[in-house]
Amino acid sequence: MADTHFSAAPHPMANPGYGKRSVPDQLPRTGHDFTHLPAREAHIAGFIDRLPDGSDISVKLLASCLPYGQAAMGTALNNLQAAGHLRRGREHLAGSGSSRWVTRSWFSRTARDDAWWTAYVRGDVPQETPDEPARKTPPTRSRALVLLTALGRTAPSLALSAAECEQLAPAVEQWFAHGAEEPGILHALTAGLPVPVHSPAALVRRRLTDKLPPPPAPRPPLRVLECATCGAPGRPESLQGGKCAPCRGTHPDRRPAAPLTPEAVRARAAEARAAMIPRSERTRV
Numbered sequence: 001m002a003d004t005h006f007s008a009a010p011h012p013m014a015n016p017g018y019g020k021r022s023v024p025d026q027l028p029r030t031g032h033d034f035t036h037l038p039a040r041e042a043h044i045a046g047f048i049d050r051l052p053d054g055s056d057i058s059v060k061l062l063a064s065c066l067p068y069g070q071a072a073m074g075t076a077l078n079n080l081q082a083a084g085h086l087r088r089g090r091e092h093l094a095g096s097g098s099s100r101w102v103t104r105s106w107f108s109r110t111a112r113d114d115a116w117w118t119a120y121v122r123g124d125v126p127q128e129t130p131d132e133p134a135r136k137t138p139p140t141r142s143r144a145l146v147l148l149t150a151l152g153r154t155a156p157s158l159a160l161s162a163a164e165c166e167q168l169a170p171a172v173e174q175w176f177a178h179g180a181e182e183p184g185i186l187h188a189l190t191a192g193l194p195v196p197v198h199s200p201a202a203l204v205r206r207r208l209t210d211k212l213p214p215p216p217a218p219r220p221p222l223r224v225l226e227c228a229t230c231g232a233p234g235r236p237e238s239l240q241g242g243k244c245a246p247c248r249g250t251h252p253d254r255r256p257a258a259p260l261t262p263e264a265v266r267a268r269a270a271e272a273r274a275a276m277i278p279r280s281e282r283t284r285v
Helices: 039-049 059-065 070-082 114-121 143-154 162-177 182-190 200-210 262-276
Strands: 020-022 086-092 101-107 223-226
Touching (some): 039 059, 070 086, 086 114, 114 223, 143 182, 162 200, 182 200
Antiparallel strands (some): 086 101, 086 223
């Protein structure tokens, strides 16, 4: 695999609720996870794999961090979709009290086939085969830590120290376990704040405890995948390799027929007018 170079500066995070999402049950990280990919794709995949969940992995941002232009980066991400490492689409913010759908970028260090991604979108995470035991590798920073670290940007009076974020993270994880999403948690923590806030950590802990929503009834997530080439939403089983049938070239060209000539238009208009004349009057005409 091509060497992956990282900047000393932390990678920018996406807005809470967006950014990279690691799928579950990935195999442990090794030095040859992406050796089946071309050098460019292997470099990019290795870079994304080591980013924490919630990181901004948009084409523009990745192109600014790695030695590839935006066009090359877009092509490489499409190739990662075709290889089974990436899917992009939308997901409903369940439990947030909102009807919003947010953009998702799901990444898997372990390459997945179309059947696996189809089951994942429906909420049925397939199990690995016996010779590949399913193991979970924790992300570098959890979603809870990302949210708490960024809390001060949403509400400056709730800025927390690193130690306080570590202490409060389990309470936020419990919200996630109950089906809450980042926007709903942020609203619960920041709405109607007193002025001034004397103890941000104590206030956040109290709200996380008192406003904890009940666990939701089990139901599959609402997810929609999009074609890697044209961006059109589609059923996951129809997006083989991350592409819809027209973009794979399996459907005939559906371009509209050429417009009629003026002579053809006049001929058809004459036929229509003739058809409107009553049969009893056609002989006289």
